[in-house]
Amino acid sequence: GESVGLHLPTLSVQEGDNSIINCAYSNSASDYFIWYKQESGKGPQFIIDIRSNMDKRQGQRVTVLLNKTVKHLSLQIAATQPGDSAVYFCADKAAGNKLTFGGGTRVLVKP
Amino acid sequence: KAGVTQTPRYLIKTRGQQVTLSCSPISGHRSVSWYQQTPGQGLQFLFEYFSETQRNKGNFPGRFSGRQFSNSRSEMNVSTLELGDSALYLCASSLEGGPNTNEKLFFGSGTQLSVL
Numbered sequence: 162g163e164s165v166g167l168h169l170p171t172l173s174v175q176e177g178d179n180s181i182i183n184c185a186y187s188n189s190a191s192d193y194f195i196w197y198k199q200e201s202g203k204g205p206q207f208i209i210d211i212r213s214n215m216d217k218r219q220g221q222r223v224t225v226l227l228n229k230t231v232k233h234l235s236l237q238i239a240a241t242q243p244g245d246s247a248v249y250f251c252a253d254k255a256a257g258n259k260l261t262f263g264g265g266t267r268v269l270v271k272p
Numbered sequence: 273k274a275g276v277t278q279t280p281r282y283l284i285k286t287r288g289q290q291v292t293l294s295c296s297p298i299s300g301h302r303s304v305s306w307y308q309q310t311p312g313q314g315l316q317f318l319f320e321y322f323s324e325t326q327r328n329k330g331n332f333p334g335r336f337s338g339r340q341f342s343n344s345r346s347e348m349n350v351s352t353l354e355l356g357d358s359a360l361y362l363c364a365s366s367l368e369g370g371p372n373t374n375e376k377l378f379f380g381s382g383t384q385l386s387v388l
Contacts, residue, residue, distance in 0.1 A: 169311075193374045204276070204362050204379030205315075212374075250315065259328065260371045262315035 171267040180238040182266045184251035191253040196236045200247045246270045276380035284386045290351040293383045297365030304346040309360040320370045358387045
């Protein structure tokens with residue numbers, strides 16, 4: 162992922178709406194991608210991952226989309242709930258290399 | 273199964289002091305990685321230990337060190353603390369592969385270190 166610096170981008174979403182969180186990565190050799198969720202006072206928790214031989218993968222209320230052409234990853238959360246309020250990180254890695262984390266996006270769910 | 277446990281939860285130190293942080297991985301996990309998380313730099317990889325040996329290392333100065341014990345528990349040490357070392361230090365465990373593989377990393381809640 163690419164670091165987005167000191168100020169986290171913030172996505173405000175109404176409860177019940179769908180959320181889309183975007184992430185750009187820079188290494189064209191990256192073949193594995195992962196999304197983590199970090200709630201206040203906790204460590205990152207795994208949400209979903211995808212390998213480069215896929216362009217879409219679905220989990221429970223979440224979908225990850227991968228566009229290798231433009232090196233872009235997105236996480237879609239369906240029917241966003243208050244418990245989804247957190248910072249979301251994407252991470253990518255190339256074979257034999259370490260996982261590289263992006264700077265994160267804060268999601269605020271409005272009741 | 274208990275998750276990754278880090279102690280202490282919070283630490284306040286002064287410049288020049290040294291600090292030791294502890295991490296107990298998930299039972300059966302043999303790889304332990306350490307990360308520094310700051311608002312400005314995000315999550316930065318410090319090092320990874322497997323079978324009591326440092327297997328991978330990030331780009332941090334030698335003041336940052338670690339070790340792993342035979343029960344896979346790990347400690348990291350920061351000597352001669354600087355103000356810029358203030359951060360959340362996260363430990364992550366995985367079965368065997370660590371952050372250089374596609375194995376999932378399981379994170380603890382971290383130790384929040386403040387250097388005054």
